[in-house]
Amino acid sequence: xxxxxxxxxxxxxxxxxxxxxxxxxxxxxxxxxxxxxxxxxxxxxxxxxxxxxxxxxxxxxxxxxxxxxxxxxxxxxxxxxxxxxxxxxxxxxxxxxxxxxxxxxxxxxxxxxxxxxxxxxxxxxxxxxxxxxxxxxxxxxxxxxxxxxxxxxxxxxxxxxxxxxxxxxxxxxxxxxxxxxxxxxxxxxxxxxxxxxxxxxxxxxxxxxxxxxxxxxxxxxxxxxxxxxxxxxxxxxxxxxxxxxxxxxxxxxxx
Amino acid sequence: xxxxxxxxxxxxxxxxxxxxxxxxxxxxxxxxxxxxxxxxxxxxxxxxxxxxxxxxxxxxxxxxxxxxxxxxxxxxxxxxxxxxxxxxxxxxxxxxxxxxxxxxxxxxxxxxxxxxxxxxxxxxxxxxxxxxxxxxxxxxxxxxxxxxxxxxxxxxxxxxxxxxxxxxxxxxxxxxxxxxxxxxxxxxxxxxxxxxxxxxxxxxxxxxxxxxxxxxxxxxxxxxxxxxxxxxxxxxxxxxxxxxxxxxxxxxxxxxxxxxxxxxxxxxxxxxxxxxxxxxxxxxxxxxxxxxxxxxxxxxxxxxxxxxxxxxxxxxxxxxxxxxxxxxxxxxxxxxxxxxxxxxxxxxxxxxxxxxxxxxxxxxxxxxxxxxxxxxxxxxxxxxxxxxxxxxxxxxxxxxxxxxxxxxxxxxxxxxxxxxxxxxxxxxxxxxxxxxxx
Ligand code: SF4
Ligand code: SF4
Numbered sequence: 102x103x104x105x106x107x108x109x110x111x112x113x114x115x116x117x118x119x120x121x122x123x124x125x126x127x128x129x130x131x132x133x134x135x136x137x138x139x140x141x142x143x144x145x146x147x148x149x150x151x152x153x154x155x156x157x158x159x160x161x162x163x164x165x166x167x168x169x170x171x172x173x174x175x176x177x178x179x180x181x182x183x184x185x186x187x188x189x190x191x192x193x194x195x196x197x198x199x200x201x202x203x204x205x206x207x208x209x210x211x212x213x214x215x216x217x218x219x220x221x222x223x224x225x226x227x228x229x230x231x232x233x234x235x236x237x238x239x240x241x242x243x244x245x246x247x248x249x250x251x252x253x254x255x256x257x258x259x260x261x262x263x264x265x266x267x268x269x270x271x272x273x274x275x276x277x278x279x280x281x282x283x284x285x286x287x288x289x290x291x292x293x294x295x296x297x298x299x300x301x302x303x304x305x306x307x308x309x310x311x312x313x314x315x316x317x318x319x320x321x322x323x324x325x326x327x328x329x330x331x332x333x334x335x336x337x338x339x340x341x342x343x344x345x346x347x348x349x350x351x352x353x354x355x356x
Numbered sequence: 357x358x359x360x361x362x363x364x365x366x367x368x369x370x371x372x373x374x375x376x377x378x379x380x381x382x383x384x385x386x387x388x389x390x391x392x393x394x395x396x397x398x399x400x401x402x403x404x405x406x407x408x409x410x411x412x413x414x415x416x417x418x419x420x421x422x423x424x425x426x427x428x429x430x431x432x433x434x435x436x437x438x439x440x441x442x443x444x445x446x447x448x449x450x451x452x453x454x455x456x457x458x459x460x461x462x463x464x465x466x467x468x469x470x471x472x473x474x475x476x477x478x479x480x481x482x483x484x485x486x487x488x489x490x491x492x493x494x495x496x497x498x499x500x501x502x503x504x505x506x507x508x509x510x511x512x513x514x515x516x517x518x519x520x521x522x523x524x525x526x527x528x529x530x531x532x533x534x535x536x537x538x539x540x541x542x543x544x545x546x547x548x549x550x551x552x553x554x555x556x557x558x559x560x561x562x563x564x565x566x567x568x569x570x571x572x573x574x575x576x577x578x579x580x581x582x583x584x585x586x587x588x589x590x591x592x593x594x595x596x597x598x599x600x601x602x603x604x605x606x607x608x609x610x611x612x613x614x615x616x617x618x619x620x621x622x623x624x625x626x627x628x629x630x631x632x633x634x635x636x637x638x639x640x641x642x643x644x645x646x647x648x649x650x651x652x653x654x655x656x657x658x659x660x661x662x663x664x665x666x667x668x669x670x671x672x673x674x675x676x677x678x679x680x681x682x683x684x685x686x687x688x689x690x691x692x693x694x695x696x697x698x699x700x701x702x703x704x705x706x707x708x709x710x711x712x713x714x715x716x717x718x719x720x721x722x723x724x725x726x727x728x729x730x731x732x733x734x735x736x737x738x739x740x741x742x743x744x745x746x747x748x749x750x751x752x753x754x755x756x757x758x759x760x761x762x763x764x765x766x767x768x769x770x771x772x773x774x775x776x777x778x779x780x781x782x783x784x785x786x787x788x789x790x791x792x793x794x
Pocket of ligand 1: 122126190198199246
């Protein structure tokens with residue numbers, strides 16, 4: 102960020118957490134080398150995990166986590182009313198992420214598995230992305246949200262510009278990094294239908310893409326299932342793998 | 357003296373997750389003193405059903421971003437136990453290095469960014485940046501070093517990538533490990549020494565409160581137990597990890613979406629202070645000196661000093677990481693394929709120490725390698741009953757103070773445990789119920 106272009110009054114920004122692991126917020130605190138610099142350009146007015154202060158209005162509100170209880174719904178409406186720009190941070194907020202896996206099972210069974218006969222003590226809804234309830238202006242994908250992507254969007258918004266959205270699959274970034282394809286090493290990988298922007302971090306470390314960033318716009322489910330079953334998964338295993346991070350977007354909404 | 361007090365801290369700040377503190381005293385009788393956990397439940401045990409052993413650790417990592425590595429380790433150990441997968445010495449050493457990195461990062465974050473503002477009367481770390489710039493830069497440097505251990509060995513400190521059942525998908529190079537070793541010695545050790553001085557200078561502001569309780573942690577014959585060991589209770593001694601349910605007996609209470617636990621008494625404590633009380637004689641020399649300098653003595657019954665025990669562990673993690681890297685380099689790094697050929701199917705239990713205390717995962721697998729049953733027992737859940745018991749003793753002791761001071765001291769108490777509420781729901785605000793104070 103260059104000092105010349107910083108606006109005269111600093112943007113008021115806030116961070117909120119909903120149903121999540123708070124890993125995205127933590128990832129942000131892991132920006133050790135950039136943190137003090139960022140703080141010179143914005144005022145953080147609310148960030149419950151790190152500070153006591155509260156504020157009434159925000160230029161940019163960053164939302165982590167899924168909507169999964171009636172009180173989440175109330176709280177997100179309230180934040181939306183007070184925020185000029187609302188950014189969803191990480192898979193839980195953008196696609197429902199891992200939380201949405203619970204939507205695949207009857208909710209009564211899910212509650213009973215965890216709380217037994219005491220299941221009625223705690224209310225729950227299906228896990229939903231933030232955009233299911235309120236308008237979301239920008240999305241930063243990933244589980245955890247990718248730091249380079251966060252910095253790009255953050256800088257653009259603070260400078261009043263439009264960030265560019267990725268739409269190619271992870272395979273493109275993976276090829277650019279000249280990785281040996283995991284399919285050639287006898288593994289299976291969701292890179293072909295997963296949205297890029299992570300710099301293919303998992304395949305670059307020898308691990309399969311889990312699909313955590315959500316699907317590319319024209320994801321072809323049947324072609325992906327064919328690839329997975331050709332490489333040793335049963336149809337049932339292949340479908341489950343696709344749903345790991347993409348349960349909210351049910352398979353029939355694929356093309 | 358008849359006394360009424362109502363405290364209600366809604367969504368306690370500077371803790372991980374959502375919780376409320378509720379205190380209600382009527383005519384000098386304490387009717388309610390509880391930490392209410394209001395985090396939305398996430399139902400991980402249900403999510404694991406039907407999932408393959410390749411996916412279990414990927415899913416459980418998402419229980420908590422701060423304890424992600426710990427959840428992965430416990431998960432991998434449970435899976436390996438259930439499927440009969442042996443792992444190599446190199447795998448164990450790399451995992452121990454990761455555990456040190458994660459413990460260091462979490463303890464630094466907690467002590468510097470979440471607890472220090474209380475001791476300096478600030479609402480957060482941000483106003484301290486201009487006045488304590490060198491201290492903050494040191495904290496950021498230590499966090500970066502800790503996270504670099506995670507980034508280099510596991511691909512990413514939050515939700516590690518490379519640790520899988522049976523081993524690693526990728527290992528660091530000797531050059532990367534040597535560079536880490538250099539930084540641990542040149543940055544890590546001096547920064548730990550300075551941290552000890554900072555905490556020593558603030559130690560007088562840590563509340564003086566004593567309540568003896570049962571302390572539970574892992575214990576390992578050969579070393580200060582963070583990665584592995586047997587369960588050890590200060591009341592009842594050692595027991596095998598396989599008997600963990602006898603220790604944790606979980607129960608559901610209405611004021612918390614996180615289950616509570618009890619063992620020999622109405623509550624027990626886990627975490628850095630429990631580890632210190634049970635295993636302090638196995639710490640490295642630098643850590644023991646640090647403890648002495650900050651005034652932390654064995655058999656410490658002041659829960660606020662959990663934060664001092666965390667600093668002592670920072671010293672240990674830096675020193676122990678250097679020793680682990682030396683051993684890895686001596687063995688010579690080998691590209692090993694993860695051992696993922698099950699030799700049996702059934703029940704497996706994995707336990708490890710995460711920064712907040714002892715963690716258990718138990719899975720049962722079917723013959724296809726899919727989970728049919730899962731149970732995860734989280735440290736913060738184990739500490740909740742102990743926090744309630746602490747508050748019940750503390751409130752009457754400080755009841756003559758102004759309400760603002762009582763609230764702050766209660767918030768500090770809860771923060772001292774470094775509660776991890778996302779984890780435990782499967783926490784935090786103080787509520788005092790009638791506001792008539794006389
Ligand atoms: S997207 Fe992933 S890292 Fe971020 S809060 Fe959700 S589970 Fe945690
Ligand atoms: S490893 Fe995965 S992301 Fe990389 S090219 Fe192969 S399928 Fe695509």
